[in-house]
Amino acid sequence: MIFVPTAAATETDEWFIEFVKKDKGRLAELGFNIQVVDLKRETETSLENKFADADVVYVEGCNTFYLLDWVRKSGFGKAVKKFLERGGTYVGVSAGSMIAGINIESANWEPADRNIAGLNDLSAMNLVDFVITPHYCSEFAAAVGVAASKANYTTVALTDSQAVLVDGHEIEIIGPGQKIIFNLKFLGTKTDFLGRKA
Numbered sequence: 001m002i003f004v005p006t007a008a009a010t011e012t013d014e015w016f017i018e019f020v021k022k023d024k025g026r027l028a029e030l031g032f033n034i035q036v037v038d039l040k041r042e043t044e045t046s047l048e049n050k051f052a053d054a055d056v057v058y059v060e061g062c063n064t065f066y067l068l069d070w071v072r073k074s075g076f077g078k079a080v081k082k083f084l085e086r087g088g089t090y091v092g093v094s095a096g097s098m099i100a101g102i103n104i105e106s107a108n109w110e111p112a113d114r115n116i117a118g119l120n121d122l123s124a125m126n127l128v129d130f131v132i133t134p135h136y137c138s139e140f141a142a143a144v145g146v147a148a149s150k151a152n153y154t155t156v157a158l159t160d161s162q163a164v165l166v167d168g169h170e171i172e173i174i175g176p177g178q179k180i181i182f183n184l185k186f187l188g189t190k191t192d193f194l195g196r197k198a
Contacts, residue, residue: 001032001056004076006039007067007095008060010116020060023093027058039067044075051083061094061134064107068099068124069117077125090127097132097164099124102153106133109147110140128166129187130154136180148182155182 008020028034037050051057057080059067071077084090090100095113098104103122107113133144136157148155156164162175173179 001027001034001058002050002054003027003034003036004039004057004059004096005036006060006070007064008062009038009040010066011062016062020062023060032056039070039074039076042074042076044079047074047076047079048082051079051088054083054088056089056091057083058091059093059096059099061092061096063116064095064098064104064113065115065117065119067095068104068122069119071099071125080125081127084127092132094134097134097158100127101131102126102129103131105151106131106144106147106155109133110143111135128164128171130156130171132164133157135160145182151183152186154184154186156180157182 003024005020005024008016011017011020024034024036035050035054037047039047042050080088080090092098092100095107098107101124103124105122107115107122131151131153133148133155136144136159144157148157156173157180158164158173159175159177161177162173162179165172165174173181
């Protein structure tokens with residue numbers, strides 16, 4: 001497993017630093033052989049070489065703008081698409097899930113990230129044809145609902161107990177609680193979401 005902690009590189013909060021360490025530790029306990037890869041030290045070629053022996057690429061969360069900046073600078077987006085084409089599995093946590101979508105505009109919604117990378121272009125890797133907004137809860141529901149309803153794309157809102165599983169054109173929200181999807185109509189008919197055509 002490739003473990004990418006780059007999004008947390010600017011984090012000084014001890015709680016979050018410990019959270020990332022615990023995530024890595026839990027994965028090791030599950031039996032994964034973990035190779036830490038910091039995108040700030042990589043190129044598209046070096047990433048392709050490291051991905052060649054991996055089955056899973058796990059991208060940790062924190063600052064979405066900072067992560068996307070290094071995704072572009074390192075060539076990670078191109079390398080991970082090749083990795084997925086050969087059957088690899090991508091796992092994203094928080095910011096790591098957001099960069100998989102069409103764009104990271106939801107990073108400006110509640111709870112908002114700081115655009116510490118100064119990005120103007122918020123287009124993301126487009127591994128899936130929707131946008132993810134993580135950490136959805138009652139506190140942020142109204143603000144997220146307003147922002148998502150104005151968007152011209154589908155948004156999947158995930159609580160901290162949920163994930164979205166994508167296998168080809170089949171998409172399923174897993175975990176307890178209500179499944180929140182905004183603007184499902186923008187997916188068209190090419191994607192089977194929760195057992196029904198959009």
